[in-house]
Amino acid sequence: DLTMMLLGVDRDSEEVSRVYDERTLVVLNVLEYIVKTCQKFGITCSMCGQAPSDYPEIAERMVKAGITSLSVTPDVIDRTRQVVFDVEKKIFQEKSRK
Numbered sequence: 001d002l003t004m005m006l007l008g009v010d011r012d013s014e015e016v017s018r019v020y021d022e023r024t025l026v027v028l029n030v031l032e033y034i035v036k037t038c039q040k041f042g043i044t045c046s047m048c049g050q051a052p053s054d055y056p057e058i059a060e061r062m063v064k065a066g067i068t069s070l071s072v073t074p075d076v077i078d079r080t081r082q083v084v085f086d087v088e089k090k091i092f093q094e095k096s097r098k
Contacts, residue, residue, distance in 0.1 A: 002027070003022050007024065022049075044069075046069040046071065047069075047070050053075075
């Protein structure tokens, strides 16, 4: 729903659904801003919907931003766990080097 509002596009409309894409830079930047703002104020931030299931790069970017949790479809749970593990491991390694 947030993607539809940001892009002004109805994902169910045959006329404009081709431009509906959660990976659009404006959508990713707004999502990242929301995650970081929640983190700043100690608010839990979760992401649900099809995007983190369909696009592991979105899940990766949100984990890097500090998202609290992701909701994904059952068929990609293992893949998403691996993405989260890899990103958090990299973050931990970078922090331990400093």
